[in-house]
Every structure is written in structure tokens, then in C-alpha cells.
Amino acid sequence: MKPFFITTAIDYTNGAPHIGHAYEKVLTDVIARYQRLAGRDVFFLTGVDQHGQKVQQSAEKAGIAPQEYVDQITAKFRALWQKLGVDYDGWAATTEASHKACVQTILQRLHDEGQLYKAKQSGYYSVRQEQFLTEKERGPDGNFGPEWGEVILVEEENWWFKLAEHKQWLLDLLDRRPELVVPSFRLAELRNAVAKLEGDLCISRPKSRLTWGIELPFDRDFVTYVWFDALVNYISFAPGYDAAAGADLTEFKRWWPAVHVIGKDILVPAHGVYWPIMLKAIGFSDDEIPQLLVHGWWNISGEKMSKSLGNVIDPDVLADKYGAAAVRYYLVADITTGKDADFSEERLIQRYNVDLANSIGNLLNRTLNMAAKYRNGVLKQSLEGGLKERAEFFVQAYAPAMEEFQINAALEKALGLAVEANQFVEQTKPWALAKAGDDAALDAALYHLAETLRILAILLSPVLPQAARGIWDQLGVSGEFRLADATWGGLPDGHQLGKPVPLFPRIETPASE
RNA sequence: GCCAGAGUAGCUCAGCGGUAGAGCAGGGGACUCAUAAGCCCUUGGUCGGGGGUUCGAUUCCCUCCUCUGGCACCA
Numbered sequence: 188m189k190p191f192f193i194t195t196a197i198d199y200t201n202g203a204p205h206i207g208h209a210y211e212k213v214l215t216d217v218i219a220r221y222q223r224l225a226g227r228d229v230f231f232l233t234g235v236d237q238h239g240q241k242v243q244q245s246a247e248k249a250g251i252a253p254q255e256y257v258d259q260i261t262a263k264f265r266a267l268w269q270k271l272g273v274d275y276d277g278w279a280a281t282t283e284a285s286h287k288a289c290v291q292t293i294l295q296r297l298h299d300e301g302q303l304y305k306a307k308q309s310g311y312y313s314v315r316q317e318q319f320l321t322e323k324e325r326g327p328d329g330n331f332g333p334e335w336g337e338v339i340l341v342e343e344e345n346w347w348f349k350l351a352e353h354k355q356w357l358l359d360l361l362d363r364r365p366e367l368v369v370p371s372f373r374l375a376e377l378r379n380a381v382a383k384l385e386g387d388l389c390i391s392r393p394k395s396r397l398t399w400g401i402e403l404p405f406d407r408d409f410v411t412y413v414w415f416d417a418l419v420n421y422i423s424f425a426p427g428y429d430a431a432a433g434a435d436l437t438e439f440k441r442w443w444p445a446v447h448v449i450g451k452d453i454l455v456p457a458h459g460v461y462w463p464i465m466l467k468a469i470g471f472s473d474d475e476i477p478q479l480l481v482h483g484w485w486n487i488s489g490e491k492m493s494k495s496l497g498n499v500i501d502p503d504v505l506a507d508k509y510g511a512a513a514v515r516y517y518l519v520a521d522i523t524t525g526k527d528a529d530f531s532e533e534r535l536i537q538r539y540n541v542d543l544a545n546s547i548g549n550l551l552n553r554t555l556n557m558a559a560k561y562r563n564g565v566l567k568q569s570l571e572g573g574l575k576e577r578a579e580f581f582v583q584a585y586a587p588a589m590e591e592f593q594i595n596a597a598l599e600k601a602l603g604l605a606v607e608a609n610q611f612v613e614q615t616k617p618w619a620l621a622k623a624g625d626d627a628a629l630d631a632a633l634y635h636l637a638e639t640l641r642i643l644a645i646l647l648s649p650v651l652p653q654a655a656r657g658i659w660d661q662l663g664v665s666g667e668f669r670l671a672d673a674t675w676g677g678l679p680d681g682h683q684l685g686k687p688v689p690l691f692p693r694i695e696t697p698a699s700e
Numbered sequence: 701g702c703c704a705g706a707g708u709a710g711c712u713c714a715g716c717g718g719u720a721g722a723g724c725a726g727g728g729g730a731c732u733c734a735u736a737a738g739c740c741c742u743u744g745g746u747c748g749g750g751g752g753u754u755c756g757a758u759u760c761c762c763u764c765c766u767c768u769g770g771c772a773c774c775a
Contacts, residue, residue, distance in 0.1 A: 372705060375703075376703070376704050376705085376770060376771090379704075379770085379771075380703085380770070380771065382703095383702095451769070451770085454770085455770060484768095521712075521713095523713080523714090526706085526713095527768075527769085528712085528713090531711095531712085534711085534712070534724085537724065537725090540735095541723080542723090544735060544737080545737050546737090548734095548735060548737085549734055549737045549738065550734085550738085552733090552734050553733050553734035553738075554733085554734085556734055557733045560733070561733085596714095599722090599723090602723095606738095609737095609738055610738090610739065610740095612733075612734090612739085613731085613738070613739040613740085614739090616731085616732095617733065618731095618732070618733050621733090687734085689735045691735080693735060693737085
């Protein structure tokens with residue numbers, strides 16, 4: 188089976204992580220864990236984008252070296268991912284030497300292939316946006332608006348990448364391989380943007396203005412444009428990649444192409460236009476163009492989250508307050524992949540309490556209590572009837588949803604199984620069976636509940652790895668489970684269950700007391 | 701302005717040609733193994749407005765309104 192290479196966007200180390208950063212990483216982590224569960228080799232790459240003028244300026248303001256500045260911010264990101272259980276295999280940091288070498292190799296390659304040219308340009312330059320402004324960017328009063336920040340008059344020579352040359356190729360590719368952009372309505376958006384594409388891309392910045400970047404190998408007076416630098420991380424930190432001349436790239440080719448998980452804000456033009464054209468220009472085939480999974484945003488009370496509105500949600504605080512499981516679950520359960528959603532702490536609590544504590548946690552607890560009370564926790568295997576077919580049904584419905592990145596839909600299947608198991612308890616009434624001395628029916632009911640829980644934990648494990656482990660521990664089983672183990676009869680005859688401990692303690696709030 | 705997305709129960713959303721669905725919230729009930737959890741029943745919507753196609757539209761088409769995103773314009 189082809190291995191699975193998945194990446195996130197690399198975060199710009201110019202400020203602390205917010206809920207949007209956390210969402211993207213958790214989403215990717217869940218997909219990576221699912222693919223692993225399904226039996227594939229997985230490489231999950233994430234990291235940080237550390238170059239650029241804004242970083243250089245922030246560091247100057249803080250009175251420290253750029254590297255020191257980015258190291259501090261980077262540490263915050265890594266600590267958060269650890270807290271949230273984001274378990275990546277590769278860490279991309281654009282200031283690393285190997286990355287620089289890769290960027291330079293690719294630049295040199297483009298240069299050799301005649302894809303780059305040098306041209307003079309003069310005009311107004313926005314420091315904040317790191318781009319030249321044209322007359323059309325002027326406001327009605329003839330001045331450049333505040334959204335551009337400081338604007339300076341610049342005349343300089345720069346290096347350009349022949350982007351427009353590949354426009355038709357990209358349009359054809361998108362028509363031929365619509366699956367390259369998920370969800371599909373984003374493909375339409377990208378297509379429109381490509382159709383309007385004109386002009387080439389300036390990929391250099393003179394050192395006189397910006398030193399914090401990667402040098403052009405064929406012209407030492409320049410550093411490369413941040414996007415050109417950042418996008419290359421997907422190759423430079425890919426498994427099996429080696430920038431050295433004549434290196435064996437068999438392993439790299441085995442993993443490539445990646446699935447890039449990105450936010451809707453960086454589809455056009457960076458990931459949807461620049462990146463595929465860059466890959467094409469350096470010799471990647473059409474089949475080696477990566478798929479883009481474009482996710483939406485968490486809004487706050489219907490408004491965009493932003494520092495100026497003061498409504499930024501700190502995932503670190505959230506995780507301390509409610510635990511990583513609650514945050515992870517909420518972030519992938521309460522949003523449809525690709526769409527926007529409204530963030531609400533109340534809803535986070537509600538979904539944790541209702542789905543995890545009341546439905547799943549309580550199911551585990553009542554099952555183990557009854558088994559302990561009536562049967563000393565010993566099971567008798569039952570391979571027919573009861574919940575068997577329902578469990579198999581939900582497992583079958585779960586996998587396709589996960590394959591299509593519809594985590595929320597997949598979780599609904601897992602939860603549906605828990606709901607039916609709770610109904611099963613009410614129908615079979617084990618306490619009544621115990622009182623009536625109907626041992627055969629009692630044993631069967633208890634086995635079906637325990638076995639359903641074992642399978643349920645497998646379905647939950649990509650989203651809630653710790654909790655899944657907790658369920659197995661309490662059931663008294665050890666070892667790693669794959670999706671292939673989510674078949675009926677895994678718990679052996681005579682199995683001894685463990686002791687019940689509340690798995691998801693309810694979050695009590697002032698309103699609920 | 702162009703392109704796209706969204707407008708469905710109090711809330712969050714699913715459905716997308718055949719007399720409206722889920723979860724949560726609200727109301728009622730029976731039970732007791734359990735994290736006062738779970739289970740059963742239930743209140744609640746002229747599916748943004750208006751046209752059209754159709755035997756029949758929330759579902760397709762047109763148009764308008766509102767919100768969101770991208771792109772553009774701003775003489």
C-alpha cells in the first residue's frame with residue numbers, strides 16, 4: 188500500500204498560536220492517526236515558517252537576534268502541540284541548513300531551466316504586505332490605505348519566475364484532476380483565480396532591504412521571497428529527500444505526493460497557483476502534484492477572529508481548562524471539514540458532557556459495574572445476535588467518512604454505536620436478568636457491551652488516543668489495535684475485565700449546578 | 701463589480717424532486733447497572749422574499765435581499 192504523506196501549513200513565527208492554528212494541526216493529526224489505524228505507513232509533517240521581514244522587524248523591536256526571536260515563538264508552538272497530543276513525524280523549520288540547501292537547489296534548477304529572469308521595477312512598496320503596490324492599490328483620496336502599513340518608494344532590480352507561462356497547463360490539470368482540491372467548491376474558486384492569472388512572480392528581495400532570508404545561489408545580493416521559501420518545506424523536510432547533487436530520491440518518490448492541509452486563506456494564490464507551477468517547472472509530473480485539503484475557519488460569535496477585535500481564543504488556556512481530549516474532540520466534531528464554524532466555549536463543554544461523559548464514559552462505567560457486580564468481571568464470549576451486527580454496521584460506515592476527511596461524520600458513527608449500546612442496556616436490563624437468575628442472557632448482554640466498547644475505542648482512537656487507551660485499560664486488554672481489529676469477537680472467552688473509573692469526568696459549570 | 705459559499709426548529713447543523721430531519725436546549729414519563737448519567741414519549745419550522753419548470757420543489761431555473769470568503773475596481 189502506498190504510504191501516506193500529510194502536511195500542515197507551517198505557521199508564521201510572528202505571534203503566539205491561536206485556535207485556528209490548533210484546529211489545523213489537530214485535524215491533520217486525526218487524519219494521520221486514522222491512516223495509521225487503517226494500516227498505512229504515515230509521515231506527518233508540520234513546522235514553522237521563520238523568515239521574512241515581519242520577523243526581522245519584530246526581533247529588532249524586541250532587541251534580540253531574529254533566530255533567538257523565532258526560537259522563542261517556535262517553542263510555544265511545539266509545547267502546544269505536545270499538550271494537544273499532535274504527534275508529528277517531521278518538524279519543518281525554515282531556518283535549518285538542510286532546508287536552505289533545498290531551496291537553493293530548486294532555485295538553481297529553475298535558473299538553469301530558464302524559468303527565472305532579472306528585471307527592474309520601481310514603485311511603492313508595502314513593508315507589511317511585503318509586496319509592490321500598483322496604482323490600483325491607491326485609495327479614493329490618492330493615498331495608500333492603512334491596510335498596507337508603511338509604504339516606501341523603492342526602485343530595484345529583482346528576479347522573476349515565469350508563472351504566466353504555465354497558466355494553461357494548470358487550468359487543464361484542474362479540469363483533469365478535480366480531486367486535487369477538497370472540498371469541491373474551493374476548486375471552483377481556484378479555477379476562477381487561475382483563469383484571471385497574469386504576470387509573473389517576483390521571487391527575490393534585495394539584501395539591502397531584507398537580510399533575514401535565504402540567499403539566491405546565483406545572485407548573492409538577494410534573498411528569496413517568503414512564499415518561495417516556505418512552500419519548499421514540503422519537499423525539503425519530506426521523508427527520503429536529500430538536496431545533495433545526484434542523491435538517491437527513490438524513497439522520496441515513494442512518499443510523494445503529499446496531502447497538504449491548509450486554511451482557505453492560503454489556497455489562492457500560494458498553494459493553488461504558485462506551488463503546483465513551481466513543481467511543474469522543476470520537473471514534477473502531473474501525477475506528482477499534491478492534493479489540497481482546504482479547511483474553514485472558526486469564527487467567534489459570527490465574527491472573524493482577530494487581534495484587533497480582541498476575540499482571539501488561546502488553545503493553550505483552553506487545554507489547561509478542559510483537557511486536551513475535550514479540545515481535540517470539539518475541534519473536529521463541531522465543524523464540517525472545509526466549512527467555517529462558530530466557536531463557543533459553552534458548546535465545547537456541552538459536547539464533551541453529552542457525547543463523551545454521558546454517552547460513552549457512562550456506557551463504559553455502567554458496563555463494567557454490572558459485570559463486576561453480577562459476574563466478578565468475567566466474560567463469556569457471545570458471537571451472535573445482540574449488538575454484533577450494529578457494531579459491524581457502524582464500523583463500515585465510519586471508514587469511508589474518515590477516508591473523505593469528514594471527521595465529524597465519522598464521529599457521528601462512533602457515537603451512534605454508543606447510543607445504540609445504551610439502548611441495548613435498557614432493552615436487556617441486565618439487573619433484571621441477574622435478579623431472575625438468567626445467567627445465559629446476562630452473560631451474553633455483558634459480552635456484547637464490553638466488545639462494543641472495545642470496538643468503539645478503536646473508532647475513537649484517531650481523535651482521542653488517550654481515552655481509547657483508557658477504555659482498553661479498563662476493559663483489561665493491552666496492545667495496539669488497528670481498524671482491522673474492529674471485528675466482532677476480539678475479547679476472548681473467560682476474559683477478566685478491569686475496574687471501572689470515570690473516563691470523562693463531567694465538566695461542571697456554574698450554570699449546571 | 702466578478703466568482704464562490706451560506707441563509708432549514710430557540711441554538712449548531714444535516715438533507716437537496718415525492719406531503720420537513722438530527723443533536724443540544726424546553727416539557728412529560730417509566731426505570732435504577734451507571735459519571736443525577738441512560739432510556740421512552742413530546743413541544744417547536746409557511747426550509748431568506750418573489751417568480752418559474754414540474755403531477756409535485758426545501759431540493760432544479762430566474763430574480764431580489766442578507767451574511768461570509770476570494771479576486772478586481774475605486775478616472
